Amino acid sequence: MGPKVLVREGRVECTHQDGEDATMMIDPIYLIVMGAGLLLSLGAQAWVKGAVAKWERVSLQRPMTGAEVAAQILRASQIDNVRIEPVAGVLTDHYDPRSRTLRLSRANYAGRSIAAAGIAAHEAGHAIQHRDGYKPMFLRQRMVPVANLGTNLGILLVMAGLFVGVAGLAQIGVLLFAGFVGFTLVTLPVEFDASHRAKRALEQSRITTPEETRAVAEVLRAAAATYVAAAVTAVLQLLYFAWRAGLLRRR
Numbered sequence: 001m002g003p004k005v006l007v008r009e010g011r012v013e014c015t016h017q018d019g020e021d022a023t024m025m026i027d028p029i030y031l032i033v034m035g036a037g038l039l040l041s042l043g044a045q046a047w048v049k050g051a052v053a054k055w056e057r058v059s060l061q062r063p064m065t066g067a068e069v070a071a072q073i074l075r076a077s078q079i080d081n082v083r084i085e086p087v088a089g090v091l092t093d094h095y096d097p098r099s100r101t102l103r104l105s106r107a108n109y110a111g112r113s114i115a116a117a118g119i120a121a122h123e124a125g126h127a128i129q130h131r132d133g134y135k136p137m138f139l140r141q142r143m144v145p146v147a148n149l150g151t152n153l154g155i156l157l158v159m160a161g162l163f164v165g166v167a168g169l170a171q172i173g174v175l176l177f178a179g180f181v182g183f184t185l186v187t188l189p190v191e192f193d194a195s196h197r198a199k200r201a202l203e204q205s206r207i208t209t210p211e212e213t214r215a216v217a218e219v220l221r222a223a224a225a226t227y228v229a230a231a232v233t234a235v236l237q238l239l240y241f242a243w244r245a246g247l248l249r250r251r
Contacts, residue, residue: 033240037233044222044229051222052091055215056107056115062207066108066120073124073201074102082127086110093119095126097141102127114208118216121202122223125194128201136189143183150180158241170245174238181238184231191227195220 064072070084083101086109087093093104102123108116129137154176161170199217202208208216242248 027244030240033236037229037236040229040232041226044225047225048091048219048222051219052115052119054115055118055219056111056113058114058215059112060114060117060207060212061209063112064117064207065110065112066104066116067110069117069202069207070102070104070120070124072205072207073121073198074127076201076205077124077128077131079127079131084109091119093123095123095130097126097130097137100127100130114212114215115219117202117208117212118198118219119223121198121207121216122194122220124201125197126190128197129190129194134190134193136186136193140183140186140190143179143186146179147183148180150177150183154178154180155241158245162244167246170241171247174241174245174247177238177241181231181234184227184234187227188224188231191224195224 067084067086074080074082074084081100082095083099085101085103086106087103089105090107091105093108095102104116104120104123108119126137154173157173157176158170159173161167161173195217198220199213202213202216203210239248
């Protein structure tokens with residue numbers, strides 16, 4: 001005899017022959033968790049977009065493009081093996097340690113604004129981390145496969161385990177998803193440190209004035225909020241999955 005589906009206290013549940021209930025699909029607690037995460041994410045995205053929009057309209061006193069800012073910081077840091085190239089998209093700026101390539105969105109690559117300078121300096125900060133052997137950065141890089149596994153197979157196993165009422169399967173999924181959560185947490189010090197290095201490099205190279213450096217800090221704080229929001233959302237989701245899988249309560 002197959003599982004019996006019923007609605008209880010606003011949730012769609014599946015009762016198995018062994019009496020075990022597996023909450024599925026419409027769980028108010030899960031909706032609250034994901035709703036909170038969505039609000040955090042949307043708030044952080046609005047903040048960073050607003051900060052970038054504000055300061056991309058203000059030109060640097062020194063007429064340097066984002067690409068030139070990154071290049072000067074790399075030269076001052078005695079880094080000569082990193083390429084700087086434009087990339088399509090909006091706020092797609094990143095540093096790829098595998099190919100030693102610093103990629104700036106086209107607006108920041110050619111832009112001469114305070115926002116472009118700050119974002120370019122931040123990515124140059126990642127290149128400096130790479131040169132210095134900054135351990136959290138290398139740890140994050142090694143965790144990429146684990147994070148990908150956790151967001152794909154991990155969630156699938158959690159849902160499958162809850163659906164069929166096999167707690168062990170759901171718990172394996174939780175452990176895999178925990179790898180993704182670890183990745184988001186390790187990302188935080190990497191991003192904060194890159195921003196710190198960026199501001200210091202801009203000041204030491206005299207690319208920005210003290211007032212401009214404060215504006216850059218505003219842009220970078222907003223950008224950091226997106227990583228904080230992602231980490232908080234991931235932790236909340238992990239706690240929910242762990243609770244549903246019976247890892248945080250006595251059965």
